[in-house]
Amino acid sequence: MDNNNNNNKKEEEAVSEEVAFPMSEFDGWNNFGDDDDDIINQKSSIHADEAKKVPFLGDKEPLSSLAAEYQSGSPILLEKIKVLEVQYAAIRRTRGDGNCFFRGFMFSYLEHILESQDHAEIDRIKKSVEKSRSALQSLGYPDLTFEDFFALFLEELDCVIQGKETSISHEELVLRSRDQSVSDYVVMFFRFVTSAAIQKRSEFFEPFILGLSNTTVEQFCKSSVEPMGEESDHVHITALSDALGVPIRVVYLDRSSCDTGGVSVNHHDFMPVDGDLPNATDSSEKKNPFITLLYRPGHYDILYPK
Amino acid sequence: MCSGVGLISRISLSTLFFFHPFVITNCEPNLTLHFHSPNPTLPSLFSSLLFSLSLSLSLYAQKIMTSSSASSRKNLSKIACNRLQKELVEWQVNPPSGFNHKVTDNLQRWVIEVIGAPGTLYANETYQLQVDFPENYPMEAPQVIFLNPAPLHPHIYSNGHICLDILYDSWSPAMTVSSICISILSMLSSSTVKQRPEDNDRYVKNCRNGRSPKETRWWFHDDKV
Numbered sequence: 149m150d151n152n153n154n155n156n157k158k159e160e161e162a163v164s165e166e167v168a169f170p171m172s173e174f175d176g177w178n179n180f181g182d183d184d185d186d187i188i189n190q191k192s193s194i195h196a197d198e199a200k201k202v203p204f205l206g207d208k209e210p211l212s213s214l215a216a217e218y219q220s221g222s223p224i225l226l227e228k229i230k231v232l233e234v235q236y237a238a239i240r241r242t243r244g245d246g247n248c249f250f251r252g253f254m255f256s257y258l259e260h261i262l263e264s265q266d267h268a269e270i271d272r273i274k275k276s277v278e279k280s281r282s283a284l285q286s287l288g289y290p291d292l293t294f295e296d297f298f299a300l301f302l303e304e305l306d307c308v309i310q311g312k313e314t315s316i317s318h319e320e321l322v323l324r325s326r327d328q329s330v331s332d333y334v335v336m337f338f339r340f341v342t343s344a345a346i347q348k349r350s351e352f353f354e355p356f357i358l359g360l361s362n363t364t365v366e367q368f369c370k371s372s373v374e375p376m377g378e379e380s381d382h383v384h385i386t387a388l389s390d391a392l393g394v395p396i397r398v399v400y401l402d403r404s405s406c407d408t409g410g411v412s413v414n415h416h417d418f419m420p421v422d423g424d425l426p427n428a429t430d431s432s433e434k435k436n437p438f439i440t441l442l443y444r445p446g447h448y449d450i451l452y453p454k
Numbered sequence: 455m456c457s458g459v460g461l462i463s464r465i466s467l468s469t470l471f472f473f474h475p476f477v478i479t480n481c482e483p484n485l486t487l488h489f490h491s492p493n494p495t496l497p498s499l500f501s502s503l504l505f506s507l508s509l510s511l512s513l514y515a516q517k518i519m520t521s522s523s524a525s526s527r528k529n530l531s532k533i534a535c536n537r538l539q540k541e542l543v544e545w546q547v548n549p550p551s552g553f554n555h556k557v558t559d560n561l562q563r564w565v566i567e568v569i570g571a572p573g574t575l576y577a578n579e580t581y582q583l584q585v586d587f588p589e590n591y592p593m594e595a596p597q598v599i600f601l602n603p604a605p606l607h608p609h610i611y612s613n614g615h616i617c618l619d620i621l622y623d624s625w626s627p628a629m630t631v632s633s634i635c636i637s638i639l640s641m642l643s644s645s646t647v648k649q650r651p652e653d654n655d656r657y658v659k660n661c662r663n664g665r666s667p668k669e670t671r672w673w674f675h676d677d678k679v
Contacts, residue, residue, distance in 0.1 A: 292540040293628050332593055336627055374626035
């Protein structure tokens with residue numbers, strides 16, 4: 149009833165407004181804070197356009213499709229892509245919605261499990277998942293905030309194990325990774341795991357976080373890790389790799405060139421350290437990363453080695 | 455200081471409003487980005503009017519109550535339902551102090567009583583928060599507004615809209631209704647003056663077609679209050 153009354157009142161106001169304000173008034177308002185609005189508008193429209201063009205996860209494409217992007221572009225990049233072609237066969241693009249690192253990691257990991265059927269790895273990561281759960285609990289997160297996300301990841305993990313009634317094919321994994329109601333939930337699971345890992349080792353991460361955002365570790369997690377669409381950098385990658393015990397290789401494709409004149413492509417391997425022994429890189433046996441992501445400033449895609 | 459900037463091209467919406475009070479302003483998310491466009495042409499106005507009317511009628515048919523501040527009300531997803539039921543149980547076991555939720559059978563809209571904390575400017579005052587949950591809660595933030603009368607506060611507009619980052623850009627599923635309430639109470643408690651935001655009149659005037667605060671592009675540039 150109250151709403152009805154309000155509406156009627158507003159309706160009258162709306163009518164008088166129609167009479168009272170000439171068009172130019174509206175234009176004046178629309179131009180308020182023009183520059184920033186333009187930037188925000190542009191950003192929003194980039195996101196919206198991107199959403200239409202690129203699914204959460206693209207198809208596997210030959211690496212030549214990467215070169216095609218730069219045909220009329222930087223010669224350094226084209227040289228570097230040639231170098232990449234020696235080692236890598238294909239690329240799978242992810243949507244540039246701020247979740248690309250987590251989504252790339254998600255698909256790459258599940259695809260690896262589906263193809264390798266590595267049961268030891270599944271048992272191992274399940275233990276890491278439970279450690280993350282306890283970490284969140286000890287940090288004071290109520291179970292109800294994260295348990296659905298954990299359940300969904302564990303379900304995905306079970307689904308990629310073959311030979312069961314619930315097993316899914318590679319094709320179905322791709323479809324699920326493109327389905328927002330699955331994909332975003334798994335991305336959010338990784339955000340929870342990452343946030344817990346950062347806060348658990350806050351004294352280790354603090355100097356890096358101060359360099360990035362000049363906030364406290366907790367505030368950083370609340371504003372730059374937990375909300376969907378917040379982009380990831382080395383802090384997130386280190387934390388996720390540590391928490392789940394999964395090595396990640398990131399190959400950097402940018403315009404930087406080395407002094408010696410030769411073109412080389414840099415990569416960095418994020419090797420998990422044992423959570424109980426910070427920085428003890430030798431405590432676990434060295435594993436070659438089975439997840440490789442291609443980093444171009446602001447974006448991660450999945451790379452497939454030959 | 456807070457400011458709510460960037461509003462829907464109001465001509466078309468207020469015209470629609472005139473014909474039909476139950477306009478759904480959020481049926482197409484992309485509607486929120488726009489506004490340097492020229493005035494709508496007559497045909498486009500008519501087609502959006504028809505669209506809005508048919509949408510509203512179908513909502514009547516489903517007997518879903520909409521209000522001027524509700525965005526398009528799709529039913530909650532299964533995950534959203536489960537999550538809200540858990541939050542409700544948790545609330546009943548362990549309600550945040552200073553709040554009182556009158557439980558109804560409507561899981562999708564909670565009306566919560568807020569009691570100003572003792573020793574603050576709002577001591578002994580009672581206000582009402584209205585929390586509307588979107589279909590894909592908690593991936594998407596709930597819409598939270600104060601019902602009339604909204605407390606006098608530098609970040610709360612007279613139409614009940616609240617300038618608080620966690621309700622918009624900084625929302626995450628790690629938050630709950632309960633944690634939102636605590637943030638809002640803390641925002642009230644730390645206030646040193648009882649006054650409206652500087653741009654209150656302009657903002658409220660531009661919201662009178664009943665748009666959701668979630669369609670506002672908020673600028674957050676005060677972490678003191």
